[in-house]
Amino acid sequence: MRAFTYERAKSPAEAAAAARAPGAKFIAGGTNLLDLMKLEIETPTHLIDVNRLGLDKIEKTNDGGMRIGALVRNTDLAANDTVRKDYALLSRALLAGASGQLRNKATTAGNLLQRTRCPYFYDTAQPCNKREQGSGCSAIGGFSRQLAIIGVSDACIATHPSDMAVALRALDATVETVQPDGATRAIAIADFHTLPGTTPNVETTLRPGEFITGVTLPKPVGGTHIYHKVRDRSSYAFALVSVGVIMHPDGTGRVAVGGIAHKPWRVESAESELPRGAKAVAPKLLAGAKPTQQNAFKLNLVERTLSAVLAEAKGGRS
């Protein structure tokens, strides 16, 4: 870990303004950033502590939706009554992630901004374009069982590890921000995370210093919410694949998938096939997939998991 300076921001605008300084980073729960700093994968020279900005509230919005403060802890969000009732997918996805201790610290914005768990990203002796642009990708041709099968590039096959983000994608969330000049904007979750392309070091469309103040959800869409995370052990593991669905009695619905791409994966045009089942959805959802030999099983696994989840939504699977 390199030495850094530290300040505690007093307002979101002040935090964003302070982040203009080169080498500055925000710190909230620190559950990922501190690990990365210890390994010198992240080397901020200045940390802006945003924990005390009062952004820890969950409120109803005027249009019947919900606004989640950037600093709401994952545990609190998952346990919120309205979330459990109207946005159950979000609660279930959160509870499928990490551990109780981590969820107590991890924040809504931090969860969206967590880095990949690709093992080569974490080993600074290995080339990694995400860590050091242009150094190469060790995962391609290496150990890739956990890694992405779609939206990949020749530079990177990392996945985004968040469960929460998969639910937010299905729920059509919006990320609200403030920029260093004080201007605010709203970014649709679909546009928030990026594909690796030639710049896998860039993971979101946030601009330098831009600060997330909260996430909003549109008014509840009803339906049956199911989040199925498939993994090698029962808890405390990143998804091999995860499938989140919101299904209505008429067979229509939404589906988002985690563990297969550099961002939560959702293809709206594939959802029209939902009434015809997983076998009809999968080819459209996974069109253009480019798996490795080690992770090609994820194609089949997404389809099978979706199939199981759709059966469960109909009440046919216990």
Add this chain to the structure above:
Amino acid sequence: MKFDTPATTNPIDQLKVVGKPTERIDGKLKTTGTAPYAYERHDVAPNAAYGYIVGSTIAKGKITSIDVTQAKASPGVLAIVTAGNAGKLGKGDFNTATLLAGPDIEHYHQAVALVIAETFEQARAAAQLVRVETIKGLGSFDLAGAKDKATKPKDAWGVPADSAVGDFARAFAAAPVKVDATYTTPDQAHAMMEPHATTASWSGDKLTVWTANQMIDWAKGDMAKTLGIPRENVRVVSPYVGGGFGGKLFLRADAVLAALGARAAGRPVKVALPRPFMFNNTVHRPATIQRVRIGATRDGKITAIAHENWSGDLPNGQLDGSAVQTRLMYAGANRMTATRLAVLDLPEGNAMRAPGEATGLMALESAMDEMAEKLAMDPIEFRVRNDTQVDPENPQRPFSQRSLIECMHTGAEKFGWSKRNARPASVRDGRWMVGIGMAAAIRGNPVSKSAARVRLNGDGVVTVETDMTDIGTGSYTIIAQTAAETMGVPLEKVVVKLGDSDFPVSSGSGGQWGGNSSTSGVYAACMKLRESAAHTLGLNNADAVFANGEVHSGGKTVALGAAASDAELVAEDFIEFGDLDKKFEQSTFAAHFVEVGVDAATAEIRIRRMLAVCSSGRILNPTTARSQVIGAMTMGVGSALMEEMVVDKRRGFFVNHDLAGYEVPVHADIPHQDVIFLDQTDAVSSPMKAKGVGELGLCGVAAAIANAVYNATGVRVRDFPITLDKLLAGMPDVA
């Protein structure tokens, strides 16, 4: 005390303290965080500086230069140790690769430097500034690729690498029913909770290391040899060890570098391995390729059995003896085993809990299940039919005690085996395909010379001193029980001091020999102390009864402490084993039963219940023994379903080198576990009539799970671990 004839009735048989379920006497220290572990010895080394290891970033090659200029100028840095300034270093008898590289690099994350600074953070930051230039060498990293060049090692953990009886090839060719299958097991990490850690301090030319080590005397000898100093100048202290599983059998880089660092800095230095270093810097269980062939008559008699094993290691390294137990496990007139070792340039392989049997039974007991199905026989009945009460390679040598059939039948009854549907993929519980599997297990019962000193004071308190270690197993408690039983005092009157090379040399902890051997040594020392006490009290030792803190003899009753009213009484002795283990095969046996559920859609495998039935002689403490066995069963779940150090065959290292990437079971993976110990004694084993149990609990578990997964799904996976991607293609269609 020499133990060369089977034990007769002795004070341990009273079973007033021994054999009683007893909670760990060190439990309070551990649960309150007051047991001092190696990295926290502020009490003895309050001024310790912090060392941080720099590891090699290549798997094989040569160091051409190390530039420490920047690191040295970094805040707080006190000294930097490299092979260039460490002085001439030897290599320990138990090490394959050197513990400080230079100029040659033998494996990834081999230590190349130690940075010592005032704080841990300063040392870690400065370690990043050490610039190591290397030339990469060509390495061999793929066991399957190196297999054909593997050679016959000089022995396989003390027995010949190959064995042959009868004419296997002819009998196998002639057998009406055959199994010929190849199984693979991956490299596995010990993944103990406490990393390797040492605090080192010099006083003149005398070195003390407070470390985490299972075998104090080995560490002392290898430290002296590595540093080129006399043995008597080294003291090794390791009273509490946060798990070992074989990973702490040997002197490792933390201890050597802490010693070198303390010398360079002129003050105590402590070094702990960061978790990402635990996988490539230390030792691991090597991967295996195993071919098992079984030929049988149609009525299920084995006529031919062969087990061949290939593993790899650095040059002159260690093999995995996974074929060895097949010499003993089942009858069969024609048999052979072979062990081969390939050269690989991966980090050093060595022992991990039940080395040999743990991997060997994954293959053998899967093959037995495959054969039972081919024969359309119940898997238990097939094993019963091929049981043997003598060493099949050497029939005049009986087992001292072999109750495998009783283990299997007891387990079958308890587990509800008769309800198993032998037809695979035929039981559903909602989304789950349910299967039941079993496996039999054998694990050697090695015994080893073990010494202890016992002191009696005027208050009747008995203090035991031995360099035996407690790696979380319960050594403190069973040693206290042994001393209390032998001396006739309550448990509270016994103080146990362990893990110090100033104490008499014990068996140490490894190979499941520690419990039986070390308590036998304590028993021997206590018997000597009884003699001395009786003599001091003017009593006849031959008819003296030691009970309730008193000695009764010839109508007289005297408080035991009275024997030490003038001066402390001290006795020292050791147990030494004769050739009973040559005359008798002393093994431990178990039967494991497992029920699994496999998600019909995703092929996720979840354990539903587990049972182990163990035959290991006298159980000294059912509470700690049960903890050992359920811990081992948990480790077996890991080896069956998730644990694998993944080799990057291009770059030559284990990629998933942290606990996020190397998955071990979590609580949610482990459902109800039951353990039954057969109520037995084995008088051939030791005066304690006990045997090892801590490794037995692991043997066969993974095969039982594999067999249950097969029963659930009809898919046989021979490439461990059994992960869902290997099942998917064989799973039923989902709507």
